[in-house]
Each structure stands twice: as structure tokens, then as C-alpha cells.
Amino acid sequence: MAEPIIRFEGVSKSYGGQPALKNFSLDVLPGELLTIIGRSGCGKTTALKLVNSLITPDAGRVLVQGEDVAKTDPVALRRRIGYAIQSVGLFPHMTVEKNIAYVPAISHLEGWKGPARRERVSALLRQVGLDPALADRYPRALSGGQRQRVGIARALAAGPEILLMDEPFGAVDEITRGQLQEEILRIHRESGITILFVTHDIAEALKLGTHTLVIDKGTVQQCAQPEEILRHPATDFVRELVEPQRRRDSILQRRRLPL
Ligand SMILES: Nc1ncnc2c1ncn2[C@@H]1O[C@H](COP(=O)(O)OP(=O)(O)OP(=O)(O)O)[C@@H](O)[C@H]1O
Incomplete structure (x- = not known):
């Protein structure tokens, strides 16, 4: 079996004495697209931020590609890990091109100077389903969905092996959300990147x-393939969470049956 690309080993994290994650253990294998779900405040963002060392565990370890993140230079670590968040956080005074090229530029990555930069930015914009002509626009001249896509392009720019996405589609309408979901599935399929x-x-x-x-x-209820979660929820909490989905699926299935 492949070595995990990310491993949480008995991780606990509290804020001001309030536990956010409790004895949390998890292996993520290379190429997985792991979706993380739970009620507001259950510790989802905390789990992500432990991976790129934006926060540090009180107990336990987080390993990325076998290295304890507590012992890894956080800047070097974050270069290997893309991070896309709901509020996107594009620099308003920079064009789309400069926003996307920002991490490669500060990391002095090869092949990001002059016309090569333009080429790379165009390729990334195409990868997230945007017209390369948007490269010269400023973020204020983009729609919410376009900004989300630019945020994803920026997170992918340095060629990371891991992409962390924190409710990236939370602020867009249903149609755009559906399109962005398809883009992510395609990017995952084509690049083989590991996504949380x-x-x-x-x-x-x-x-x-x-x-x-x-x-x-703050505790793992179940980690499994979606079909397994739907068919065999491991706890009452998971059962309650998936019940509406199961009902919707069975109605859809009945509707698809020939009359
Ligand atoms: N910097 C902080 N200081 C104090 N408490 C915090 C801090 N960050 C998170 N918490 C608390 O830790 C718990 C877990 O927060 P976290 O952001 O991981 O949850 P979440 O599952 O991502 O929530 P949401 O779905 O609302 O974004 C929450 O109770 C939250 O209030």
C-alpha cells in the first residue's frame, strides 16, 4: 500500500482550553480527494491549517510526505501546498497575472520570468476554465465565480502536490458552484494532485x-468512500447527516424507473 502523503497521529488542538480536535488520527493517500464535512465549529478548518502549519498541534504530530511539519520550514512547506479559501484573498492592487504569479515569484521558481510567465498564467487560467485575456484585469473587475477560479489558479501556480480547499465555493450561486465542482473534478483527474x-x-x-x-x-466519526458512508454510516451522527441525501437519491432513482 502507498505511503500516506498526509498523516495525523493522535493530534489534539485547543483554543483557550476549548478542544477543537481531540486525538485525531487520519491517513490521506496520494491522489485522494478527501472531502471533510461536519457541523460548523467541529474542527474542519483547524485540521486543514495543521497541514500547512498555520497552526501547531498541542499534542501528536502531523506528517506531510513523511516529514513532521513542526520540524519543517513553514515557508518551504507552504510552497508545496496550495491553499484556496472562501474569501479568496486576492491582492486588490495586483492584476490577475501578478496574483497568480505571486508565489512562484517570491519563491524564485524557474520559468516564471518575462513571456514565460504570461504563458504559464494563460495555461493556469485555461486549466480553471477562464479566458487567458482576463490576466490583465484587477480582481475588482471579476465576478465572484471568476475570482474563485483565479484563487484556485493561484493555489495551483507553484505546482503543489497537495491542495487545501476551505469551503472554496461557499459564496457563489448554485450554477457557478456546479461548474466549479466539475472543474475541480477535472483538475484532480488530470493532475493526480491530493486534495483536502x-x-x-x-x-x-x-x-x-x-x-x-x-x-x-473534533473527533473522526467516519472516513470512507462516499458509497460506504451512504450505505453503512458508522455512527448515529453520520446516519443523521446522510439520511436526507439517501432519501433524495432513492426518490431520484424511483423517478428514473420506466413507467
Ligand atoms: N483562533 C481561534 N481562537 C479561538 N477559538 C478558535 C480559533 N479558531 C477556531 N476556534 C474554535 O475552534 C473550534 C473549531 O473551529 P474550526 O474553524 O476548525 O471549525 P470549522 O469546522 O471549520 O467551522 P466552520 O464550518 O464554521 O468554518 C470552533 O469552536 C471555533 O470557535
Whole structure:
């Protein structure tokens, strides 16, 4: 079996004495698209931020490609890990091109100077379903969905092996959300990148994930393939979470039956 690309080993994290994650253990294998779901405040964002060392565990270890992140230079670590969040966080005074090229530029990556930069940015814009002509625009001149896509292009720019996505489609309409979901599935399929994707939408979690992790109150409830979660929920919490989805699926299935 492949070595995990990310491993949580008995990780606990509290804020001001309030536990956010409790004795949390998890292996993520290379190429997985792990969707992470649970109620607001259950510890999803905390789990993501432990991976790129934006926060550090109180107990236990987080390993990325076998290295303890607590012992890894955080800047070098974050270069290997793309991070896309709901609020996107594009620099407003920089064009789309400069925003996307920002991490490669500060990391002095090869092949990001002059016309080569333009080429790379165009390729990334195409990869996320945008017209390369948008490269010269400023973020304020983009729609919300376009900004989300630019945020994803920026997270992919340095060629990371891991992409962390924290409710990246939370602020867009349903149609754009559906399109962005398809883009992510395509990027995952074509690049083989490992993705951790936080969502509060069970339908999205089960649609996108090769695996889905359900968290409640800082503890792992179940981590399995979506079909397994739907068919065999491991706890009452997971059963309650997937029940509406199961009902919707069975109605859809009945509707598809010939009359
Ligand atoms: N910097 C902080 N200081 C204090 N408490 C925090 C901090 N960050 C998170 N928490 C608390 O830790 C718990 C877990 O937070 P976290 O952001 O990981 O949850 P989440 O599952 O991502 O929530 P949401 O779905 O609402 O984004 C919550 O109770 C939250 O209030």
C-alpha cells in the first residue's frame, strides 16, 4: 500500500482550553480527494491549517510526505501546498497575472520570468476554465465565480502536490458552484494532485470525494468512500447527516424507473 502523503497521529488542538480536535488520527493517500464535512465549529478548518502549519498541534504530530511539519520550514512547506479559501484573498492592487504569479515569484521558481510567465498564467487560467485575456484585469473587475477560479489558479501556480480547499465555493450561486465542482473534478483527474476539501454541504462532499471524512466535535466519526458512508454510516451522527441525501437519491432513482 502507498505511503500516506498526509498523516495525523493522535493530534489534539485547543483554543483557550476549548478542544477543537481531540486525538485525531487520519491517513490521506496520494491522489485522494478527501472531502471533510461536519457541523460548523467541529474542527474542519483547524485540521486543514495543521497541514500547512498555520497552526501547531498541542499534542501528536502531523506528517506531510513523511516529514513532521513542526520540524519543517513553514515557508518551504507552504510552497508545496496550495491553499484556496472562501474569501479568496486576492491582492486588490495586483492584476490577475501578478496574483497568480505571486508565489512562484517570491519563491524564485524557474520559468516564471518575462513571456514565460504570461504563458504559464494563460495555461493556469485555461486549466480553471477562464479566458487567458482576463490576466490583465484587477480582481475588482471579476465576478465572484471568476475570482474563485483565479484563487484556485493561484493555489495551483507553484505546482503543489497537495491542495487545501476551505469551503472554496461557499459564496457563489448554485450554477457557478456546479461548474466549479466539475472543474475541480477535472483538475484532480488530470493532475493526480491530493486534495483536502472542506465543505458543509453533504451532497457536495459525497459528489466530489474519493473519500469523505465526517467530523463531529473534533473527533473522526467516519472516513470512507462516499458509497460506504451512504450505505453503512458508522455512527448515529453520520446516519443523521446522510439520511436526507439517501432519501433524495432513492426518490431520484424511483423517478428514473420506466413507467
Ligand atoms: N483562533 C481561534 N481562537 C479561538 N477559538 C478558535 C480559533 N479558531 C477556531 N476556534 C474554535 O475552534 C473550534 C473549531 O473551529 P474550526 O474553524 O476548525 O471549525 P470549522 O469546522 O471549520 O467551522 P466552520 O464550518 O464554521 O468554518 C470552533 O469552536 C471555533 O470557535
